[in-house]
Amino acid sequence: MNSNFDRTLSSEDDVLRRRAGLLQRLHIDGILLLLLLILAAGSLFILYSASGKNVALLIKQASSFGIGLVGMFIIAQLEPRFMARWVPLAYLAGVGLLVAVDVMGHNAMGATRWINIPGVIRFQPSEFMKIIMPATIAWYLSGRSLPPRLKHICISLALILVPFVLILLQPDLGTSLLVIASGAFVLFMAGLQWRWILGAVTALVPVAVGMWFFVLREYQKQRVLTFLNPESDPLGSGWNIIQSKAAIGSGGVLGKGWLLGTQSHLDFLPESHTDFIIAVLAEEFGLVGVCLLLLMYVLLIARGLVITVQAQTLFGKLLAGALTMTFFVYVFVNIGMVSGLLPVVGVPLPFISYGGTSLITLLSGFGILMSIHTHRKWITQV
Template identity: 70%
Template sequence: MKPLSGISPPNPRGLRRDPLWMRLHVDPWLLLLILVLATVAGFVLYSASSKNMGMVYRQGAHYAIGLAVMLFIAQLQPRLMERWLPPAYILSVLLLMAVLVVGTEAKGAQRWLRIPGVITFQPSEIMKLVMPMSVAWYLGRREMPPRFRHVCICLLIIFVPVVLILKQPDLGTTLLIAASGFFGLLLAGLRWRYILGALVLLVPGAVAMWFFVMHAYQKQRVLTLLNPESDPLGAGWNIIQSKAAIGSGGVFGKGWLQGTQSHLDFLPEGHTDFIIAVLAEEFGLVGVSLLMLVYLLVIARGLFITHHAQDAFSKLLAGSVTLTFFVYVFVNIGMVSGLLPVVGVPLPLISYGGTSLITLLAGFGILMSVHTHRKWMSQG
């Protein structure tokens, strides 16, 4: 018998219908927060670039591409992504190897692959997504907490791309990729004896990196962190000018477009790595605090999605992506304020740049996929 007009047919299982945003595979809260950050990025970038609308338009185009990628990835089921991870990891490692052989060099670093007439890209940006997914794929199929041999295999998965990226060299990206892999191990319930063992090895490992791995300019960044005034016109210039911009903003800032450090070209890389110094000078402590609140809400939403994920792979993946985003924010603000060495990590979703922005939005697409492809219960 046909149902009466205007009355929905009964649901024999007694389950709620999925809301519209679940059917579209879009998390409305994440999307809203991303759009807020995009708006902030437009205003700050316009000032940081000395009113260069061309740069603002290009960043808008990057956002459009990134949002399209995010929405596309959100439509893919986590199970499908899990299936293609082994070949994706192998391909990413091969691309990193290709960078060392035929990569394009710029500013003393060989990090890009160029397909003539098509695209120039950084394979290390792809690894920022592939790494947490690979660790989640491996551990999600094993018992937890992971056994020693599983931990060793995960460390090998992390070690191979980390070494290849260090040779480019790109210390900032190396730290982010290593962190995304280690977060997967921690979320899998890594035993305390392994964590304590890693802490014991941290000091000799740092010494070995200083003498055998780090380049001269990277050592100089660490020395500059300890005493930036030792070379105020050289290596210490960036940090000194950045802290001057942040301090001059006070509580309420000088006002939009009224910053002097960036507009008079005292602040280097004001539209990329040091863009939060521009924001702090013009909007003060209040503006920075509001930005931190938005970031906190993004991280909280990611952890909420992690908590409600319904299988081990999804939980590990969502948690790793969320905590890696936290590291992005922490490292950038730490280096701009002089608490960490300068390692070239942009402020997520605010700094100018295409590849990094698209990679971040693709990560949010993964979070949306995890959240919207689960069985609908009662949580939002």
């Protein structure tokens, strides 16, 4: 009987090895793929409710998921050294598109952030810089001695500031901060000396003051003031955050149930299918639903950090770490602003909020992680 049991275990092990081998040959990380598919399925349920049962919008989001998954699979087939060779061209193309947005971009809700080709495509070039930016700094620093010298730090900062300024002028403060953070993470992981880090932190105060008086627009200043005291204008600028906190609090532990949320369905909660979608999740699925979503994010970030540690090239290590940490900031900023812990800066919730360009960009980033992990000379089972 024991021999039969042993043969069964051996047979199951062989099946697992063959499956792992297939995924490896396809350059797909099974853990990341499983987590992404779970998020994709869950997000469509939430979006259906948050959008007021808008089937057309749901089909668009599902289509973006499909396109993003295909793009992720294609990118995963490319070797990291091949991608590194094309990074400079991608950076120039990205900056060129940002300039094109300023010249001929499509304006919506007071911001010019999109390139619109009627009947063909409409996309937001700044989203692509969330991947191109860390790849550029990783490419530049991987060919230099580390920790980076002052000259290399200055060149890296110049490469970061060009798209940052172009995106800030659209205006899009949230995306510009994510782009500058993605580049800064590469510098940090490259072994930036603490004196430079402390100097940068110290410089934040005068920089923030300068931005307040010379860069931020009136509505952006109002967002900061609203963050400090939402009740100062409950029917105006404070409306969004007050209704968001009300939706989150009303969900309790288990929530009101799917499609039974009142804040979003009665139109109290603005932007319920984009920036504030986690408030809909909290109202309908409660603390339990939010914790499950956070668990999925934690697992994705943990897997990204494992891939970073196991990367065999400096370029791969810097890029994987920066993409993972940028994803963490993405999640942190959205949840922080929706819950009133941070000012509202217009950052969508990864994989949950509606948005085709953002979704495709995120999946492309995970395609890069898969490429870094599967194009190794030796494979360690994790």
